[in-house]
Structure formats: C-alpha cells, structure tokens
Amino acid sequence: MTLSALTMAPPPPAPPTKTALHLGGDLIFPVGFDLGPFYPAPGEPLAYYEICVGHTSYTLPSEADYKVWTAAHEAPEQAPLTWPTYRDRLIEAGIADAGALARRLVDNGLLWSISANGDDAVSFVRTHRLLPLATAIGEAEIEVPVGTYALGLPRGPYYFASEIEYWLWLWGASWDSLWVACEMLAGRPVEKGGGIDPLSCVGTVLLAAQALIGNSVAFLDAAWDRR
Amino acid sequence: MDAAERIVVPVGQYGGAVVRETTGTTGYAIRRGHMVFVMSRQQGTLWMEAHGRTAELGRTAWTRSTIVDRRTDDATRADAEVWFGDLVALGLLAEIDPDGPDAMSFARTYRLLPAAGGKGNTPADPFRFRAGHLPYRTVNLSWNEVRLWREGYQEPTLWDACVARAAAEERVGYRLDPHKLLTETLKSLHYMLALRLSYVDRARRDDEGSDQ
Numbered sequence: 001m002t003l004s005a006l007t008m009a010p011p012p013p014a015p016p017t018k019t020a021l022h023l024g025g026d027l028i029f030p031v032g033f034d035l036g037p038f039y040p041a042p043g044e045p046l047a048y049y050e051i052c053v054g055h056t057s058y059t060l061p062s063e064a065d066y067k068v069w070t071a072a073h074e075a076p077e078q079a080p081l082t083w084p085t086y087r088d089r090l091i092e093a094g095i096a097d098a099g100a101l102a103r104r105l106v107d108n109g110l111l112w113s114i115s116a117n118g119d120d121a122v123s124f125v126r127t128h129r130l131l132p133l134a135t136a137i138g139e140a141e142i143e144v145p146v147g148t149y150a151l152g153l154p155r156g157p158y159y160f161a162s163e164i165e166y167w168l169w170l171w172g173a174s175w176d177s178l179w180v181a182c183e184m185l186a187g188r189p190v191e192k193g194g195g196i197d198p199l200s201c202v203g204t205v206l207l208a209a210q211a212l213i214g215n216s217v218a219f220l221d222a223a224w225d226r227r
Numbered sequence: 228m229d230a231a232e233r234i235v236v237p238v239g240q241y242g243g244a245v246v247r248e249t250t251g252t253t254g255y256a257i258r259r260g261h262m263v264f265v266m267s268r269q270q271g272t273l274w275m276e277a278h279g280r281t282a283e284l285g286r287t288a289w290t291r292s293t294i295v296d297r298r299t300d301d302a303t304r305a306d307a308e309v310w311f312g313d314l315v316a317l318g319l320l321a322e323i324d325p326d327g328p329d330a331m332s333f334a335r336t337y338r339l340l341p342a343a344g345g346k347g348n349t350p351a352d353p354f355r356f357r358a359g360h361l362p363y364r365t366v367n368l369s370w371n372e373v374r375l376w377r378e379g380y381q382e383p384t385l386w387d388a389c390v391a392r393a394a395a396e397e398r399v400g401y402r403l404d405p406h407k408l409l410t411e412t413l414k415s416l417h418y419m420l421a422l423r424l425s426y427v428d429r430a431r432r433d434d435e436g437s438d439q
Binding site: 033034035036037038039040041042043044045046049050052054055131132133134135136137138139140141142149150151153154170171173174219224227 | 240241242243244245246253255256258260261263340341342343344345346347348349350351352353356357360377378380381423428431
C-alpha cells in the first residue's frame with residue numbers, strides 16, 4: 001500500500017490548529033527505514049519520498065508529507081517527544097494541512113502516538129523492532145559524560161547514549177521485537193535498569209528507543225514476524 | 228584463488244571502546260549474533276582494519292596480510308597473526324573467495340544489515356542511489372546494490388536476500404542470476420563496510436535463543 005493513493009485531494013491551505021491535530025496518545029514514534037527522495041528521470045520533478053516498513057514500501061508524495069514524518073524524528077530539548085510538542089513543531093513549521101498528513105501517516109503505520117504504559121504500548125513493542133544506525137565509539141578513548149556511551153561516526157558527531165539506550169542500540173538488531181528487549185531488560189539487575197517483569201520495562205524501552213531515533217542512530221521497523 | 232588472496236570480512240556490530248567491569252581496562256566490544264566479545268585494543272584494531280579504509284577503496288585488497296600489516300605499532304607480526312587466527316576461529320572474521328564455493332557458505336551463514344539511511348537519487352543522476360551519513364559520508368550505488376542493501380536485512384541470510392532480489396527482478400521481466408549478484412556484492416562489500424553503510428552479522432535463525 002502506498003500513501004500516494006490516499007492523497008488525491010489537494011490540501012486546504014489552513015495551518016493545523018491545536019484541536020484539529022490530536023492523535024490520541026502521549027508519545028510520538030516514527031516507524032520506517034528512510035530511503036530518501038526518488039526522481040524518475042533526468043530533470044524531472046520529485047516523484048515521492050520512500051519509506052520502508054518490513055517488505056512494504058510507502059511513498060510519501062510531497063515534501064510536506066516527508067517533513068511531517070521527519071518532524072517526528074527530532075529529539076526535543078526536553079525529552080520525551082510527546083504529541084503536544086510534535087503538534088507545536090508542525091504548527092511552527094507552517095506545513096499546510098499537517099494534521100491530515102499526520103493522520104495519513106498514522107493510518108499507514110508510519111507514525112504512532114501511544115501512551116507509555118498502556119495496552120497500546122504493549123501492542124506497539126510486540127509489533128516493532130529497533131535497528132541501529134551509525135556506529136559506536138564507546139565510553140573510553142574519547143571524552144564522554146560519565147555513564148554514557150558515544151554513538152555516531154568515527155570522527156563525530158556523537159550522541160551520548162545512556163546505558164539503557166546503548167544496550168538497546170547494541171542488541172536491538174538481534175531481537176525480533178521490542179518486546180524481547182522488555183523481556184531481556186526484566187532479567188537485568190535493578191541497578192542496570194531492570195524491572196520486575198517485561199510489562200514494567202515497556203516504558204523504559206520505549207523512551208530509550210525514542211531517544212535513539214531522535215538522535216539519528218536507530219529506526220523502528222516491523223517486528224520480524226510482521227515484516 | 229590462493230588462500231592468502233581471499234578477502235577478509237569483519238562479522239559483527241562494533242560496540243565501541245568500553246571499560247571492562249572486571250578489570251577496569253579498556254576493551255573493544257563487538258556484538259555478533261547473541262554474544263558480545265570484548266578484546267584488546269590491538270586485536271580489535273585488526274577487526275576494525277578488516278572493514279577497509281575509505282581513502283583506499285578500490286585500490287587495496289583487504290586480505291589477511293593487508294590487515295596484519297596494519298596492526299598497532301606495539302604489536303609484533305607474530306602476535307597479530309595469532310590474534311587474526313583467533314578472530315577467524317571466533318567467527319568475527321571470515322576469509323572468502325567471492326568467486327569460489329566458500330562464497331555460498333558465507334552467504335548462507337551471514338546476513339547484511341544497514342547502518343545508514345538512504346539518501347535517494349537526484350534529478351541530475353536518477354540512476355544512481357545515495358546512501359550514507361549526510362553530509363559526511365555517502366556513496367552512489369547501482370540499482371541492484373541499493374536494492375540488496377535496503378531489502379536484504381529482511382531476509383534471514385545474505386543468500387536468501389540475493390534469491391529474493393532475483394525473484395523481484397523476475398517479477399518485472401528481468402533476469403538476474405543470484406550467484407552473480409552474490410559475487411558482485413562480495414567484491415564490493417568493503418565499500419559498504421568502510422563507509423559504515425552496512426555491517427555483517429550472523430544469519431537470523433528460527434532456533435535462536437542460544438548463540439547461533
């Protein structure tokens with residue numbers, strides 16, 4: 001399924017309003033592997049931006065669609081990225097009909113708005129997995145804030161990940177879903193971020209995943225059995 | 228191909244330089260499948276060198292002797308050769324002839340995962356696709372290279388990815404030999420590794436749980 005089939009009507013010119021853009025949950029998560037713009041032939045205009053989730057390719061037909069999706073990636077100054085912050089970001093960007101564009105992303109599973117500890121969060125972690133991007137630098141041989149690990153490129157820039165974030169970044173690709181991460185985290189000592197059971201770890205895993213995505217060192221894909 | 232001419236491929240995801248909890252010393256961490264290995268800086272340097280160097284892509288063969296030659300200054304050649312052998316034994320380095328039978332064995336044992344996002348194409352050159360870390364490191368990839376890179380990680384093994392790519396081409400009327408695609412991919416693999424577009428990991432198996 002592609003988004004282009006859903007965007008036949010021209011967007012109305014009015015900017016989104018705070019009441020029109022509510023998506024339901026507290027935390028914002030973009031899903032998909034960003035493959036960038038596609039130009040069909042020399043000199044021709046942009047055809048679409050492509051995002052893949054599992055084996056499915058989605059085409060975002062306009063720069064505005066892509067901006068609404070990428071706006072869900074950027075980590076805010078004050079984590080986590082919540083829907084009000086995301087909404088304000090879209091309003092400030094002045095993207096025409098951003099609410100409708102965001103809704104289409106939600107309908108296609110490219111954007112999720114969920115509560116950190118609700119049933120929708122459990123469903124989300126069972127149906128998505130985290131894949132790391134960039135590389136690790138680590139905690140030695142360069143100056144890093146205490147208790148953090150540098151992720152990024154060998155010559156920078158770096159993101160200084162917390163221990164839980166680094167743990168999720170390093171192991172994420174070996175797990176079929178974020179739920180496996182919750183199970184593994186539950187097995188860790190409390191001083192290492194562990195919880196009493198997987199359910200109690202869902203919020204921690206989600207916040208770590210969001211921080212990694214927001215700093216361009218990971219993306220979310222469909223869980224292995226849903227790809 | 229002579230054994231000394233086989234290309235060397237690093238296996239695993241680099242976890243950075245970390246402080247060992249037990250000794251307080253610095254080690255290089257590498258996750259491969261469901262295991263993390265932490266090794267000395269000298270041994271880790273050999274593994275890192277197996278990715279290739281961006282400034283030498285296309286003109287250096289990443290063979291055992293090339294990598295051992297790039298050991299740290301404080302390591303002897305004899306030590307480096309022992310460490311290299313240990314990395315092979317641990318499954319953290321693989322030596323392959325892209326044209327030989329071990330290419331298939333490699334492809335069935337490992338998979339390729341992305342480490343960078345796609346940057347699409349441009350109206351000036353729509354037949355080449357960019358991938359990498361803008362604005363720092365990008366590379367242009369051909370159609371099959373980019374398709375394998377962006378889709379291959381959805382398959383359990385690199386060989387499955389080559390077969391899936393060939394099947395996708397056949398659905399739109401093109402013939403693509405998966406063996407040829409594998410050979411070409413292996414020959415150009417160090418572009419993806421050196422530029423941190425991809426990394427190689429163990430194949431994903433349904434019986435995972437214990438280390439593969």
